Amino acid sequence: MTDLDKDTEKISRRTWLKVATGTAVGAAVAAGAAYYLLKGAPTGKEAVKIGWVSTLGMVGFERALGGVQLAVNEQNAKGGLLDRPVIMFIEDDEADGAVGVRKITKLIEENGCDLTIGSGIDAISLAEAAVVRNLRRHINIAYCANIDIVTKLCSYHNFANSNSGWVTARQLPMYLHDEGLIGNKFYGIFWDGAWGREVGACLKVCLPDIDSELVGESYVPMGTTDYSPILLSAKAAGANVIYTGIFSDDCVRCAKQFDEFGLKEAGIDLVIQNTEQDIGEGIGDAIGGTYGSMGWYYKTELASSQKFYEEYVKLNHVFPSSWAARSYESVKFYFEAVERAGSLDPKDVIPEMEDHPVQYVVPVDQRFRACDHRFITPYVIVKGKPPAEREEPENIYEILNWPTNSAELEYPCNAIFPDKP
Amino acid sequence: MKSELIMFAEILGQLINGLCIGMIYAAVSIGFTLNFGLMEVVNCAHGAFYMLGPVLSIYFISLLAGNIWGGVICGIFLTTLIGLATELIIFRRLYGKEILQFFVMTFGLSLIIVEIVKIFFGTRYYPSFPLPGLDFTVNLGFITLSAIRLFIPLVVAIVLLLLHLLLHKTDIGLIIRASTQDLQLLQTFGINVKPIFTFVFSLGILLAALGGVLHMSIIGVYPNMGDALLMLLFVIVVAGGLGSLLGAFIMSLIIGVSMSIFTWLIPQLINIVPYTIMIVVLLKWPRGIRGKRSVLEY
Numbered sequence: 001m002t003d004l005d006k007d008t009e010k011i012s013r014r015t016w017l018k019v020a021t022g023t024a025v026g027a028a029v030a031a032g033a034a035y036y037l038l039k040g041a042p043t044g045k046e047a048v049k050i051g052w053v054s055t056l057g058m059v060g061f062e063r064a065l066g067g068v069q070l071a072v073n074e075q076n077a078k079g080g081l082l083d084r085p086v087i088m089f090i091e092d093d094e095a096d097g098a099v100g101v102r103k104i105t106k107l108i109e110e111n112g113c114d115l116t117i118g119s120g121i122d123a124i125s126l127a128e129a130a131v132v133r134n135l136r137r138h139i140n141i142a143y144c145a146n147i148d149i150v151t152k153l154c155s156y157h158n159f160a161n162s163n164s165g166w167v168t169a170r171q172l173p174m175y176l177h178d179e180g181l182i183g184n185k186f187y188g189i190f191w192d193g194a195w196g197r198e199v200g201a202c203l204k205v206c207l208p209d210i211d212s213e214l215v216g217e218s219y220v221p222m223g224t225t226d227y228s229p230i231l232l233s234a235k236a237a238g239a240n241v242i243y244t245g246i247f248s249d250d251c252v253r254c255a256k257q258f259d260e261f262g263l264k265e266a267g268i269d270l271v272i273q274n275t276e277q278d279i280g281e282g283i284g285d286a287i288g289g290t291y292g293s294m295g296w297y298y299k300t301e302l303a304s305s306q307k308f309y310e311e312y313v314k315l316n317h318v319f320p321s322s323w324a325a326r327s328y329e330s331v332k333f334y335f336e337a338v339e340r341a342g343s344l345d346p347k348d349v350i351p352e353m354e355d356h357p358v359q360y361v362v363p364v365d366q367r368f369r370a371c372d373h374r375f376i377t378p379y380v381i382v383k384g385k386p387p388a389e390r391e392e393p394e395n396i397y398e399i400l401n402w403p404t405n406s407a408e409l410e411y412p413c414n415a416i417f418p419d420k421p
Numbered sequence: 422m423k424s425e426l427i428m429f430a431e432i433l434g435q436l437i438n439g440l441c442i443g444m445i446y447a448a449v450s451i452g453f454t455l456n457f458g459l460m461e462v463v464n465c466a467h468g469a470f471y472m473l474g475p476v477l478s479i480y481f482i483s484l485l486a487g488n489i490w491g492g493v494i495c496g497i498f499l500t501t502l503i504g505l506a507t508e509l510i511i512f513r514r515l516y517g518k519e520i521l522q523f524f525v526m527t528f529g530l531s532l533i534i535v536e537i538v539k540i541f542f543g544t545r546y547y548p549s550f551p552l553p554g555l556d557f558t559v560n561l562g563f564i565t566l567s568a569i570r571l572f573i574p575l576v577v578a579i580v581l582l583l584l585h586l587l588l589h590k591t592d593i594g595l596i597i598r599a600s601t602q603d604l605q606l607l608q609t610f611g612i613n614v615k616p617i618f619t620f621v622f623s624l625g626i627l628l629a630a631l632g633g634v635l636h637m638s639i640i641g642v643y644p645n646m647g648d649a650l651l652m653l654l655f656v657i658v659v660a661g662g663l664g665s666l667l668g669a670f671i672m673s674l675i676i677g678v679s680m681s682i683f684t685w686l687i688p689q690l691i692n693i694v695p696y697t698i699m700i701v702v703l704l705k706w707p708r709g710i711r712g713k714r715s716v717l718e719y
């Protein structure tokens with residue numbers, strides 16, 4: 001048989017039948033397996049379903065998921081929620097808004113999740129928030145620090161467990177300036193997204209109050225790999241502070257390249273607005289001497305905080321990040337609201353989540369404020385330790401300040417809940 | 422005078438930075454062009470091998486208790502071996518088939534490699550780390566340069582010089598170049614071209630892995646890093662002139678420097694810069710800047 005014959009060979013009826021039968025049997029088996037997996041193993045009572053959706057490949061999210069898992073495990077150890085077991089569904093949005101929408105829709109509609117949590121990237125969070133608003137069936141807690149998620153594009157069913165954009169862009173530079181830790185010529189590097197724009201705008205408002213100026217700024221796409229052109233530009237512009245409003249892998253790359261070009265030795269300070277345990281670990285030795293803020297750090301006297309970090313390490317074999325703590329708190333917060341409401345129905349649970357102060361792992365009262373479902377919480381201001389100053393390898397930050405006055409964290413609330421019943 | 426010096430230093434810094442990135446693209450795109458030039462195949466899995474090189478390097482670095490140079494050499498070597506095996510098992514059966522068939526097959530292979538890497542190494546981002554002996558800066562007074570960004574262009578330049586010598590000063594190079602001119606005539610002379618194909622394919626993969634490792638040393642590694650690069654490779658080889666090594670080299674530098682300059686001036690535009698350059702080039706030179714009658718020419 002020649003190659004030509006091979007290429008044009010007809011498929012026999014027998015082969016067709018074999019392929020069709022094989023495909024049908026395979027599809028039936030796959031459908032059965034998928035149904036079993038999606039519905040979860042039989043548990044006796046119908047389970048409370050928690051859905052996780054985020055970009056699992058990005059620095060930050062995997063540890064955050066560990067916090068949810070710990071909260072779920074603890075709840076199940078107590079006998080479950082409303083006498084029901086709590087189960088989890090985990091989805092990866094692959095840093096793609098369309099995938100995120102598909103995944104959260106699946107979690108709500110197919111899996112029947114009572115709570116979804118996880119989204120943190122602006123565009124994805126906002127796209128998912130729209131699904132939540134349209135379905136009005138469950139409660140969603142997003143990490144997205146963008147104000148839009150709870151204001152202009154808000155939903156009564158959405159909560160945001162972060163307020164860093166607004167709060168930190170004032171709190172952090174003001175503290176560092178007042179303590180004389182940094183200079184007064186800022187160069188800003190921000191994500192070219194809603195959150196990054198918000199941070200940039202807040203910083204511009206804040207700087208004149210601390211006798212500082214913005215000598216330059218760059219808005220970069222998320223996932224920018226080479227920050228060196230911007231860093232060189234910042235140096236040439238005479239900046240003595242590089243202030244970043246970027247996150248996750250981007251932060252790691254930017255800080256590594258900051259170190260690669262010896263900018264610290266050139267007298268420039270790097271301020272990472274949203275730093276993290278895992279970001280610091282990714283940056284490695286170069287985290288030493290940088291400034292930043294985060295939602296929680298494990299070096300606190302609070303017993304519940306110590307217990308959380310010990311249990312987290314036992315479960316996940318890595319150090320918890322502040323996002324891990326925030327996940328843990330958010331899910332516990334939801335569980336307690338459900339217990340108070342005695343129901344899983346969002347219309348009963350949401351009022352219980354509003355304006356209810358709690359202290360879990362942060363030594364300050366925190367709450368989801370009723371007017372816009374924004375989490376009101378302080379941010380710890382930290383300084384990265386060089387390796388020689390670390391008492392233990394994971395203790396990579398020194399706490400400079402942990403604000404305790406929640407009133408200082410308030411800012412205008414202009415939310416409208418179009419879907420409020 | 423001082424501000425002029427600062428401006429000069431800034432522009433020079435951006436050019437060196439762009440040159441560094443451009444040279445990484447050059448290593449990878451010349452590997453891609455080699456495959457296209459000889460076998461006339463578009464290897465969509467080239468980006469996956471670009472990612473595989475550093476991923477395996479990280480694995481070997483950990484296996485060799487932190488020996489970075491040893492790990493990097495093992496990583497590049499194993500990636501090249503995997504490329505060689507792929508050529509023998511899969512690619513060899515596809516030569517002479519329609520380009521679309523090859524395109525789809527290699528695209529599938531690319532997805533398989535990426536997914537396997539995700540299964541075994543996870544989806545996480547591995548931060549960059551300095552190569553030993555290169556974690557310092559060079560202070561020239563008016564400008565501070567990073568040693569690794571001076572090392573990268575140097576390494577790629579040496580490798581490309583060796584490639585040039587291989588193609589133009591050795592018998593095997595003569596056969597490779599002759600293969601691109603008239604393969605059938607070469608076969609009538611009794612020359613077995615299959616080992617040549619295997620050798621050139623492996624050489625292309627080696628360059629991809631080298632580019633990936635250099636990328637790792639300044640930017641880091643993540644499983645999807647090859648996907649973004651693949652699109653850029655198409656831009657470089659098409660605008661450079663299909664099959665032209667020099668065209669691919671020139672376009673790599675143009676794209677690298679342009680991206681550096683735009684990251685500096687208007688970072689929001691960085692993702693459209695390569696495509697805009699390609700459109701402009703193809704409007705002026707429809708066959709690319711070095712589009713030739715035959716392949717593997719300068």
